[in-house]
Amino acid sequence: MNEEIIQIKGLTKRYGYGDTESFALKDFDLTIRRGEFIMIMGPSGCGKTTLLNIIGLLDRATSGEYILNGEDVAGISARRKARLRAKKIGFIFQNFNLIQDLSVLENVALPLVYVNRPRTVRLKNASDTLRRFHLQEREYYLPSQLSGGQQQRVAIARAIVSDPEIILADEPTGNLDSRASISVMEELKSIHEEGNTIIMVTHNPALTVYATRVINMLDGQIATDIKTVSDQNLPQKIEVKRTRGKAKKTRNSRRKR
Amino acid sequence: MAMLFRTHLRLALTSIKENRTRSFLTCLGIAIGIASIILILSLTGSVSKLITDEISDIGADLIVVRPSTTKDSITTIVEELTASNSFQKSNLAISDVDEIKKLESVTAVAPIAITHSTLTDEENTIPSATILGTTVDFNTIEPQTFRYGGFINDKNHENSVVIGPSLSLHLYNTTNPVGRTLLFHGERFIVVGVMENNDASINFDNVDFDSALIMDIKVLEKLVGSLQVQQINVKVATTSDLEETSSKIRETLIEKKSGDTNFTVSYGDDISHPASALLNIISGMLSLVAGISLVVGGIGVMNIMLVSVAERAHEIGIRKAVGASSSNILMQFMFEALILSILGGILGIALGYILAIFASSITPFAPYISWQIIAITFLTALVVGVIFGIYPALKAASKNPIDSLKHYR
Numbered sequence: 133m134n135e136e137i138i139q140i141k142g143l144t145k146r147y148g149y150g151d152t153e154s155f156a157l158k159d160f161d162l163t164i165r166r167g168e169f170i171m172i173m174g175p176s177g178c179g180k181t182t183l184l185n186i187i188g189l190l191d192r193a194t195s196g197e198y199i200l201n202g203e204d205v206a207g208i209s210a211r212r213k214a215r216l217r218a219k220k221i222g223f224i225f226q227n228f229n230l231i232q233d234l235s236v237l238e239n240v241a242l243p244l245v246y247v248n249r250p251r252t253v254r255l256k257n258a259s260d261t262l263r264r265f266h267l268q269e270r271e272y273y274l275p276s277q278l279s280g281g282q283q284q285r286v287a288i289a290r291a292i293v294s295d296p297e298i299i300l301a302d303e304p305t306g307n308l309d310s311r312a313s314i315s316v317m318e319e320l321k322s323i324h325e326e327g328n329t330i331i332m333v334t335h336n337p338a339l340t341v342y343a344t345r346v347i348n349m350l351d352g353q354i355a356t357d358i359k360t361v362s363d364q365n366l367p368q369k370i371e372v373k374r375t376r377g378k379a380k381k382t383r384n385s386r387r388k389r
Numbered sequence: 390m391a392m393l394f395r396t397h398l399r400l401a402l403t404s405i406k407e408n409r410t411r412s413f414l415t416c417l418g419i420a421i422g423i424a425s426i427i428l429i430l431s432l433t434g435s436v437s438k439l440i441t442d443e444i445s446d447i448g449a450d451l452i453v454v455r456p457s458t459t460k461d462s463i464t465t466i467v468e469e470l471t472a473s474n475s476f477q478k479s480n481l482a483i484s485d486v487d488e489i490k491k492l493e494s495v496t497a498v499a500p501i502a503i504t505h506s507t508l509t510d511e512e513n514t515i516p517s518a519t520i521l522g523t524t525v526d527f528n529t530i531e532p533q534t535f536r537y538g539g540f541i542n543d544k545n546h547e548n549s550v551v552i553g554p555s556l557s558l559h560l561y562n563t564t565n566p567v568g569r570t571l572l573f574h575g576e577r578f579i580v581v582g583v584m585e586n587n588d589a590s591i592n593f594d595n596v597d598f599d600s601a602l603i604m605d606i607k608v609l610e611k612l613v614g615s616l617q618v619q620q621i622n623v624k625v626a627t628t629s630d631l632e633e634t635s636s637k638i639r640e641t642l643i644e645k646k647s648g649d650t651n652f653t654v655s656y657g658d659d660i661s662h663p664a665s666a667l668l669n670i671i672s673g674m675l676s677l678v679a680g681i682s683l684v685v686g687g688i689g690v691m692n693i694m695l696v697s698v699a700e701r702a703h704e705i706g707i708r709k710a711v712g713a714s715s716s717n718i719l720m721q722f723m724f725e726a727l728i729l730s731i732l733g734g735i736l737g738i739a740l741g742y743i744l745a746i747f748a749s750s751i752t753p754f755a756p757y758i759s760w761q762i763i764a765i766t767f768l769t770a771l772v773v774g775v776i777f778g779i780y781p782a783l784k785a786a787s788k789n790p791i792d793s794l795k796h797y798r
Contacts, residue, residue, distance in 0.1 A: 190790050191791055211715070211716070229703075229794060230707075231704050231707055231708075233403075233404075242711050243711040246711065248392050251395075
């Protein structure tokens, strides 16, 4: 059985004081195992994005416990948080959030800058990752020259280029048409099949077919939590650090058949 | 670390290249400040070089006695400049010259006393000519080259004068007035010599010889009345006597003036420093202007960096989300500011020397280039970059990634 990668206990996020006090998260508990593909649903303002930002170490909880990969990260320094974001977390956003002045290749290589990889290694890794998303011939395009679906696939490539522990996706299909949505979801699915942990916020109930676990949130708390795949059957992590190219090939050949 | 360094450098260069015009104008602000500093340092450097060269020409066996009045105070300098007669409150007297001459190992003593007065000959009148009173020894200490005639000597010094070439032209409309006379304070003097054009308006005597009249100091005192001795030049027999003789001069003068120590006795390189009050004022004013323009240039850097930070809020958010720490962001923007000011510095150094070369064509100051000047100005540019780059960089680094990501353009 896969180990628990995230343990959250009694997490509370409060905005404002006194009369204006409101809670985005209230006494929130959640345990996530490696290999899970979690979809978080719920009405606007129920705290989905806040939860994602706290898991992604972009935001700080008012109180509560957060253990990431065995390390208590609730009170660590901003510098350490940045290190963890660079190494362990990949972000995918609704509006893609690519840097418009940088080429597709440089955008994908961006996280590797902050884990101190040499430039040649960065560009090589980024190029390998882009190839898997069939965007290699677009390497030197600017993001604005790509379609929405392509931009989001570039963003996914950026999220996985440093081989993170968790991938956080905040409505990745929110700005896409249904065709592009499907291609993006297929990419996420294949990443998940390699044993990656994905936490995704969505408004689209049709997408829950991809998930192994669906969480419905309401007013900063969990309303329902349904696992569609048992913990034993979660995909095992494939060692992809050096063999990502090969893994892609076998997958492609499988598709062709 | 070295890797991040290179990455930030590349990033900064890219960002500067993308905003070419804006970056150039920002650099120009710094460059103007740096150029004026170069110009000032080159000017003052060349002036002190002129004097040092002159002293080494004359020889190392020179001692100079100067009154140390409150010349460093601004009001004295201004007073001196605005007064038609430069009344230095000198405490040196003509009698000091004889006192010094009595000392052993002293071979020649020449006082320098300046006054301004009217000169007339048959045709022309010079209203405020520079009159230099000295002794016959003057030519021994500072041998002058003569176009015509020679210096005043022990026989003719009571009624003879020597004049500079430009004074000669103004007064007689000729370059060779030897043997002609002029009227000064009702007395008639014979011109016995015209000096060669020496083009050294800056020298350790602080006199422009080209337009001066040189005559015997005692004759001058008789005619003018009170006279201020602004300097006494002393020549010693051998250079090894310099130290001993100068302390003897000091003792003798202190004794003679009953304890008054308001004078300096200097030799060697110490002679060259107080060149000209006017030059001090000019370079002081220029320094002030250069400093102000450098501050303005720095504000330009800060302004452009703030714009850059605001424009790239979204980018900062993205970078932070994918793992950039605040210090990474700080470095990125710091580098940009530094490169802008370094480029400005390099441009300014080039511009400054072009101006200095241009200035040298209309003044006697050759451009003085030394690695110290370049190092100082380069460091100044760097410091300006740090000072004015740190605030925008801190502002960028302290941005909250969640808010910055909402900054969707």
